[in-house]
Amino acid sequence: MPDSRVAVVIEDEADIRQLLSDVLESAGFTVYSAGSGLEGIELVREHRPVVTTLDVSLPGIDGFETAKRLRAISSTYIVMLTARSEEIDALQGLEAGADDYVTKPFRPRELRARIEAMLRRPRTHAQAPAEASAAVEAEPATPAAETAAPKAPSAAPADGAWLEHHGLRVHPEMRFVVRDDADVDLTRSEFDILAELLAARGRVVGKTELALMLRGEHYGSSDFVSDSDARAIEVHMANLRRKLGERPSQPRWIETVRGVGYRLTR
CATH class of the missing domain: 1.10.10.10 (Winged helix-like DNA-binding domain superfamily/Winged helix DNA-binding domain)
Incomplete structure (x- = not known):
């Protein structure tokens, strides 16, 4: 299961990456950061964070594709950060598997409050498929249910x-x-x-x-x-x-x- 106080920051701008790390560390998280989507995927695979912040505009694969690949291997909460406020960008991010999004410039206190609110909400306990350990450069598997509600149990509830x-x-x-x-x-x-x-x-x-x-x-x-x-x-x-x-x-x-x-x- 993801570590309850580990976070990953995926952001290509060094100053914003440091700000995000400082905000999360002040909230009690151990933080690992990356400057690209592929690096971030590896960090999530290795450290199993409970929350991941993800910039939309990244070198190489963008934030939307990164979110899809993360969702195929992890149930981490994903907060997308974007300077774009158009609804289509929010739609893409949430469809890719993000749990929330915040537009830049953001207020550190608001970001921290959003993350703490997510941690109070119920989460599912489905494990990532074994085949998700394949190299990240390979084509990603189709995300399974975006950390969705679980499938029907064999014995239906009352x-x-x-x-x-x-x-x-x-x-x-x-x-x-x-x-x-x-x-x-x-x-x-x-x-x-x-x-x-x-x-x-x-x-x-x-x-x-x-x-x-x-x-x-x-x-x-x-x-x-x-x-x-x-x-x-x-x-x-x-x-x-x-x-x-x-x-x-x-x-x-x-x-x-x-x-x-x-x-x-x-």
Whole structure:
């Protein structure tokens, strides 16, 4: 399993790499750093960090490709750092397997808070496949479920533990999702958002509430949600809908309440 206080920093700019290392070391992490994606993959393979910060613009393979290769061998939490704020970059990063993203310039205190919030969230315990030890220069294997909710156990949980809506079933404790009797692989954030919506049973859940939930905070405990937080919720929702196979214009499970948030369809 990943070491609970080991971190890897993958960043090509030396000053930012040092700043990230200082921030993580001040939070009690042992930090290993790399200036390229391939070097970073080797560090993750060797040191099994619980969290990895990853720059988008890297020499050689970029941050998106690095994230895909990391996700094929590790369940480390990935925080992508990018100077680009366009939604398409966030979408690419989260689709590649990132758990969160932060735009530059970033505030060290905010980055540290985001990482600590991720460590408070449930994580799966799936091990990387044995074949992932192949040389990193080789073509990467297809990422398996982006550290997704686990596959169905041989003995299904008791029916009372499931949350259900229009053929969609979620088991919060097992972190397992079934759509029309087919398994659905979701990232941690996508699963948490879906479970929160099903638990709300038709109540509108705002983007602020979802963002605070992902940060491990209770709604009302803080009223600060950055534009990046709100954008991340929108990107997670777009990915969630794509994996469920529904269109926002004709939702089967989740509808958008414009200017507010989301709720289950009726």
